[in-house]
Amino acid sequence: xxWENASVLLKVRGLAAKIGASNILKGIDLTVxxxxxxxxxxxxxxxxxxxxxxxxxxxxxxxTGGEVLFEGRNLFELAPEERARAGLFLGLQYPIExxxxxxxxxLRLAYNTVQGARGKEELDPLEFDDLVRExxxxxxxxxxxxxxSLNAGFSGGEKKRNEILQMALLEPKLAVLDETxxxxxxxxxxxxxxxxNKLHTPDNGMVLVTHYQRMLNYIVPDYVHVMEGGRxxxxxxxxxxxxxxxxxxxxxxxxxx
Amino acid sequence: MSAVxxxxxxxxxxxxxxxxxxxxxxxxxxxxDVIRLISAKKGxxxxxxxxxxxxxxxxxxxxxxxWPNVKYPKIDFQDISYFSAPKPKKLASMDEVDPELLRTFExxxxxxHERKTLAGVAVDVIFDSVSVxxxxxxxxxxxxxxxxxxxxxxxDHPELVKKYLGSVVPTGDNFYAALNSxxxxxxxxxxxxxxxRCPMDLSTYFRIxxxxxxxxxxxxxxxxxxxxxxxxxxxxxxxxxTNQLHAAVVELIAxxxxxxxxxxxxxxxxxxxxxxxxxYNFVTKRGLCKGTNSKISWTQVxxxxxxxxxxxxxxxxxxxxxxxFYSVALxxxxxxxxxxxxMIHIGRNTRSKIISKGISAGVSNNSYRGLVKIGARAEGxxxxxxxxxxxxxxxxxxxxxxxxxxxxxxxxxxxxxSTSKIGEDQLFYFAxxxxxxxxxxxxxxxxxxxxxxVQLPMEFAVEATKLLGLKLEGSVG
Numbered sequence: 001x002x003w004e005n006a007s008v009l010l011k012v013r014g015l016a017a018k019i020g021a022s023n024i025l026k027g028i029d030l031t032v033x034x035x036x037x038x039x040x041x042x043x044x045x046x047x048x049x050x051x052x053x054x055x056x057x058x059x060x061x062x063x064t065g066g067e068v069l070f071e072g073r074n075l076f077e078l079a080p081e082e083r084a085r086a087g088l089f090l091g092l093q094y095p096i097e098x099x100x101x102x103x104x105x106x107l108r109l110a111y112n113t114v115q116g117a118r119g120k121e122e123l124d125p126l127e128f129d130d131l132v133r134e135x136x137x138x139x140x141x142x143x144x145x146x147x148x149s150l151n152a153g154f155s156g157g158e159k160k161r162n163e164i165l166q167m168a169l170l171e172p173k174l175a176v177l178d179e180t181x182x183x184x185x186x187x188x189x190x191x192x193x194x195x196x197n198k199l200h201t202p203d204n205g206m207v208l209v210t211h212y213q214r215m216l217n218y219i220v221p222d223y224v225h226v227m228e229g230g231r232x233x234x235x236x237x238x239x240x241x242x243x244x245x246x247x248x249x250x251x252x253x254x255x256x257x
Numbered sequence: 258m259s260a261v262x263x264x265x266x267x268x269x270x271x272x273x274x275x276x277x278x279x280x281x282x283x284x285x286x287x288x289x290d291v292i293r294l295i296s297a298k299k300g301x302x303x304x305x306x307x308x309x310x311x312x313x314x315x316x317x318x319x320x321x322x323x324w325p326n327v328k329y330p331k332i333d334f335q336d337i338s339y340f341s342a343p344k345p346k347k348l349a350s351m352d353e354v355d356p357e358l359l360r361t362f363e364x365x366x367x368x369x370h371e372r373k374t375l376a377g378v379a380v381d382v383i384f385d386s387v388s389v390x391x392x393x394x395x396x397x398x399x400x401x402x403x404x405x406x407x408x409x410x411x412x413d414h415p416e417l418v419k420k421y422l423g424s425v426v427p428t429g430d431n432f433y434a435a436l437n438s439x440x441x442x443x444x445x446x447x448x449x450x451x452x453x454r455c456p457m458d459l460s461t462y463f464r465i466x467x468x469x470x471x472x473x474x475x476x477x478x479x480x481x482x483x484x485x486x487x488x489x490x491x492x493x494x495x496x497x498x499t500n501q502l503h504a505a506v507v508e509l510i511a512x513x514x515x516x517x518x519x520x521x522x523x524x525x526x527x528x529x530x531x532x533x534x535x536x537y538n539f540v541t542k543r544g545l546c547k548g549t550n551s552k553i554s555w556t557q558v559x560x561x562x563x564x565x566x567x568x569x570x571x572x573x574x575x576x577x578x579x580x581x582f583y584s585v586a587l588x589x590x591x592x593x594x595x596x597x598x599x600m601i602h603i604g605r606n607t608r609s610k611i612i613s614k615g616i617s618a619g620v621s622n623n624s625y626r627g628l629v630k631i632g633a634r635a636e637g638x639x640x641x642x643x644x645x646x647x648x649x650x651x652x653x654x655x656x657x658x659x660x661x662x663x664x665x666x667x668x669x670x671x672x673x674x675s676t677s678k679i680g681e682d683q684l685f686y687f688a689x690x691x692x693x694x695x696x697x698x699x700x701x702x703x704x705x706x707x708x709x710x711v712q713l714p715m716e717f718a719v720e721a722t723k724l725l726g727l728k729l730e731g732s733v734g
Binding site (some may be wrong): 057085088099101102105106110114115149 | 278675677681682683686689692694703704706707708
């Protein structure tokens with residue numbers, strides 16, 4: 001939802017980044033205000049996932065230019081864990097499997113760390129159990145999730161639901177969801193999309209990185225950006241996504257050139 | 258990033274001090290004369306001297322094993338002193354113990370004074386090669402439990418020692434067991450009579466203090482019919498630039514319906530971060546489930562030593578007997594470990610379980626080596642093995658060498674293995690949820706070793722968790 005005078009959550013200006021010797025991002029500009037949903041689309045290798053990871057501070061990428069302000073603070077002065085505590089959330093395309101660490105222990109440590117950093121109350125295991133079960137009910141997640149090892153042996157869909165559960169618990173200001181819709185069948189997609197919609201408020205922003213417009217049937221974006229070659233080459237509204245679905249990406253690049 | 262992981266795994270060794278204690282050291286070198294001298298110093302009976310000489314003569318014909326997946330320069334066995342004892346040696350009570358020695362154990366956190374002893378743990382302390390003090394002796398004697406130094410056992414209970422010494426690990430079993438049998442100086446002895454459940458955990462702390470002495474201790478534990486004992490062993494050593502040899506032999510015997518639970522936290526000095534110094538830990542540990550329904554369970558947390566070569570094993574002779582092996586082996590810097598177990602199924606319906614967790618960091622190398630052997634007579638034998646490896650960083654190694662020999666069609670043998678890595682992606686995942694690297698590593702490691710740590714007695718589990726933390730956490734902040 002676009003609101004007049006909504007506060008700016010994220011301001012990206014001329015962002016450039018590389019991994020190893022290859023330049024991936026070549027000057028990205030993007031502004032996200034509270035309450036807005038942005039979709040970033042584009043073909044494989046256009047830099048969408050890199051953009052998401054650079055925002056969260058993945059150590060494999062090196063920022064070579066530009067600036068990013070998160071609620072007015074220079075994001076690059078914060079370590080990855082500090083960005084998370086400040087309210088930036090990354091939903092991973094490929095959530096990591098960690099055998100031996102139970103989901104509930106991981107969720108509680110993440111929750112309490114973030115709560116503590118925000119000066120809020122930390123919860124003991126019993127209190128946390130109540131909270132997490134409530135959230136899981138909301139997101140239609142099976143309670144057996146809690147006792148299992150973090151993402152270990154989870155199906156693709158279960159991993160993505162687990163990401164959304166983490167988002168629900170950490171209550172981010174800005175959530176960047178990297179291909180959260182991949183690996184989901186139609187039913188799972190609806191469940192995950194409903195979860196995201198429930199978590200979206202006028203106070204937070206969402207950036208959905210996706211290949212396909214099908215998730216945008218459930219989560220209506222305010223802006224649709226097309227990325228190619230490490231730049232945003234076109235910005236439109238929801239109708240752009242539908243046009244991309246019908247015509248592919250090629251024409252956008254040609255028009256932009 | 259690799260600098261982060263580097264910092265996480267760099268922790269100084271806490272137990273690296275040397276105690277300034279006057280020692281009675283036999284000159285370096287090994288010969289029949291040296292063995293006679295050791296035996297005479299200890300006032301041993303003739304049969305024990307014969308045991309030693311037989312082992313020595315056998316040892317002379319043997320070669321050092323070269324099959325372990327470890328590398329080290331050839332050991333000069335004539336450059337080692339085979340006996341080192343703190344003076345004075347004969348102690349009537351704890352008050353006569355050299356105060357410097359007591360301070361040493363205080364630094365180590367060893368509960369030697371009875372009043373300071375953790376409730377329910379009796380402690381025997383082996384300093385260099387000699388047993389210094391055994392606590393709770395009286396209380397244990399009331400229920401018939403014998404818990405004393407090996408030397409005392411030779412004097413006071415020669416019939417038991419004679420009957421069981423070498424019955425599980427024969428003098429010529431392997432190169433280091435033969436060497437130990439020839440020169441061992443002391444150790445612990447424990448006897449649980451029929452039907453007695455030992456009222457407290459028994460504990461031994463081993464300490465190597467002298468630079469040029471080897472430590473060769475001998476542990477013998479006998480659980481009579483229906484007896485139960487839980488035995489804990491801890492080890493530390495000072496820092497030296499040279500390598501010290503530790504070649505121990507542990508023998509366990511469980512008769513009908515008896516159970517022995519043997520737990521080790523091994524933190525010998527591992528050498529510095531460049532691989533200089535450290536203990537060569539070449540140890541033979543074996544338990545014999547002699548009786549029906551007997552059970553022997555090994556739990557080990559191996560974090561120290563420059564080189565570890567150790568396979569606590571179970572010979573499942575009695576029908577329905579059970580063997581267990583739970584292991585966490587952590588290597589860092591230039592440490593090398595080749596460790597695992599042997600489960601030898603001889604009796605019917607024998608069962609064994611192996612849970613091994615290897616953690617490698619730095620440029621270390623960590624190998625699991627295990628044998629599961631099902632004999633022809635072992636109808637209905639079952640084994641389950643799980644061997645998991647975790648790599649921290651990308652310069653270390655992990656290997657698994659499982660050997661399985663099945664000679665009975667009714668046997669069931671299962672083997673599972675996995676390898677995982679704490680790298681950039683795991684740490685980033687935790688960081689993206691607000692969790693700092695140090696907490697992430699600690700959580701991942703604790704989760705990884707959980708299946709083994711639940712087997713440790715409470716105090717030991719706490720100690721072992723702290724130890725892993727010390728070895729792996731650090732100056733990230």
